[in-house]
Amino acid sequence: MKVSHLTSAHPRYDTRIFLKMCRSLGAIGYDVTLIVADGKGEEHKEGVHVLDVGKSGGRLDRMTGATRRVLEAALELDADLYHLHDPELLPVGLKLKRRGKRVIFDAHEDLPKQILSKPYLHPVARRPISMAMSVFERFACSRLDHVVAATPVIRDKFAALGIRSTDINNFPMLGELDGAVPWEQKEREVCYVGGITAIRGIREVIAAMGLCRSRARLNLGGGFPESRVKADVEKMPGWAAVNELGFLSREAVRETLGRSVAGIVTFLPMPNHIDAQPNKMFEYMSAGLPLIASDFPLWREIVEGNDCGVCVDPADPAAIAEAIDRLVENPDLARRMGENGQRAVNERYNWAIEEKKLLALYDTVLLPRA
Numbered sequence: 479m480k481v482s483h484l485t486s487a488h489p490r491y492d493t494r495i496f497l498k499m500c501r502s503l504g505a506i507g508y509d510v511t512l513i514v515a516d517g518k519g520e521e522h523k524e525g526v527h528v529l530d531v532g533k534s535g536g537r538l539d540r541m542t543g544a545t546r547r548v549l550e551a552a553l554e555l556d557a558d559l560y561h562l563h564d565p566e567l568l569p570v571g572l573k574l575k576r577r578g579k580r581v582i583f584d585a586h587e588d589l590p591k592q593i594l595s596k597p598y599l600h601p602v603a604r605r606p607i608s609m610a611m612s613v614f615e616r617f618a619c620s621r622l623d624h625v626v627a628a629t630p631v632i633r634d635k636f637a638a639l640g641i642r643s644t645d646i647n648n649f650p651m652l653g654e655l656d657g658a659v660p661w662e663q664k665e666r667e668v669c670y671v672g673g674i675t676a677i678r679g680i681r682e683v684i685a686a687m688g689l690c691r692s693r694a695r696l697n698l699g700g701g702f703p704e705s706r707v708k709a710d711v712e713k714m715p716g717w718a719a720v721n722e723l724g725f726l727s728r729e730a731v732r733e734t735l736g737r738s739v740a741g742i743v744t745f746l747p748m749p750n751h752i753d754a755q756p757n758k759m760f761e762y763m764s765a766g767l768p769l770i771a772s773d774f775p776l777w778r779e780i781v782e783g784n785d786c787g788v789c790v791d792p793a794d795p796a797a798i799a800e801a802i803d804r805l806v807e808n809p810d811l812a813r814r815m816g817e818n819g820q821r822a823v824n825e826r827y828n829w830a831i832e833e834k835k836l837l838a839l840y841d842t843v844l845l846p847r848a
Contacts, residue, residue, distance in 0.1 A: 479844055480509040482557040486544040487564045490514045490528050493757065494586065494628070494648045495563055497728075500526045502833045503840070513551050515544040529555075545570055553577070559844055561626075565589050565611070568618040575621055580843055584626040586648075588635065589615055591749035595677055597704065616641070623843050626836075631753040631776075646836050648757045650764040651829045654728070658736040658766050661813045666692055666806050667721070668770070669738035671699035671731055672758045676707050677751070679744040679772075679792045681714075686798035688716030692806040695719050696742075697734050699726040735765035739812050740805045742770045744792035752776070760827050763819030768812050770801045786819030 483500055490496060496512060504510040504525030512526055517533025531547035549570045552560055559580045562571050571581045590612040594604050616639055619625050625643040627633035636643035674680050687696050698720050702708035711717055726734060735741065741762030745751040752774050759780070762769055769787030771777045781787045788804065790797040805812040 479559065479840075480511075480555070480557045481559045481561065481840070482511045482513060482552060482555050483561045483563060484513045484548050484552055484567055484570065485563040486515045486531075486534065486548050486567060488514070490516055490518065490530075492563075493728075494584075496526065498648070498651065498829050498833070499561070499836060502829075502836060506837065508840075511555055511557065513548055513555075515548060549573060559840065565615070568615070571622055572618055581622045582624045582626055582839075582843065583619055583622050584628070585632050585636070586628045587754070588632055588750055595748040595750050597676070624839065626839070629753065629755045644835060644839050646832050646839070647755060647827070648760075649827045649829050649832055650757075650761050650823060652764070652824065655732045655735055655761055655765040657732055661809050664737060664739055664809070666694045667697050667738050668694055668740045668742055668802055668806070669697040669699065669734055669762075669767075670742045670758075671697075671726060671734060671761075672756075674698065674700045674702045674707070675704055677746050677748050679746050680707060680711055682746075682793060682795050683742055683744060683798060684711040684714045684716040684720065685795035686716065686802065687719040688714060689796055689799035690719070690802050690806075691799075692803040693719075694739075694802050694806045695721055697721050697723060697738055699723040699731065699734055701725055731761070732765070735762065735767060738767060739809070740770055740787070740802065741765075741767040742798070742802075744770065744772050744790065744798055746792050747772070747774065755780075760823060763816075763827065764823040766813075766816040766820040768805055768815035768819065770798065770805070784818055784822040786815050786822060 481503060483495055485495060488495055500510050500512050501524050510526045511529055513529045515531050515534050519530050521528045529551055531551050534544040545566055560574050561582045561584060563584045571583060574581050590608045593608040593611055619641050625636045625641055627643050627645045628648055630645045633643045633645035696719060743756050743759045753776055759769060763786055769781050771781050771787055771789050772792040773789040778789045781789050788801040790801050
């Protein structure tokens, strides 16, 4: 069977799309093509054909020109199944359906809630845009063959609308991030790896670093999409305790997590964060790191339910600093919590389990039509 994954926004080696889904499908014999828009050219890698339609020239081109180029490439492929990974590709999905194709939409996030937190949208405009997108999302997804949801909460949202939906969680691949430094050899370092933005709590984390008694340092991996935010945090006293690492390869992520004592994921309480399941949370756990996480009900259930970290008010730098000090100054506690989290990943929160759900879904969607 010929299947195609489509994205106009994500990088070609995106963890969920390429490393997990596309490679899993290719490994069992699907003819897999990943259509991207990054300007890096065509390649064949690890059983996946990557087809590049050219880099977008900004946000507007990504939503218009890139989607048109993705559609043209998708039609030329004539695949048996198309798997969309961006909300702006929903019109592409509808056009493919009109041509009799099977189409899946992958809801990585709750789009209407996400719009409410977009910093580039005027606050007055966010709610009406969110409401309009909610209506369009429901209209479009009801006409597709299935919705893949990145979390059970998103799955339940679509199910309540009468739309076929399956949650395939973005859990870690077993063994990928193993290789931790022995606890007795670790430095007084904690880490944050991922997109670095204001709503993900970077200002509060840097403020916390300036309050730590333990002389801990922060291994900061990832890019700053908001230049103003970077300029702000570089002026804060806590910045002196930051090891700025920039974008990290997967191998560098493994090394960074391996030498750290704890992983920080203190997103602020925005609508799209409350019920989210950040990939980094489970990656920290898979590497045997205790978590310092926001005290949202769902996150508290995961963290405290598995005794694998500390939940704090993400808007309180003093509380974040206290949690950092507690884990850095108590390595036996940190190691025990880290082992608990790693055990939970090995038993429940891993890609091997989610992969089976993905393959079963493809079998169902690709069944011959009557």
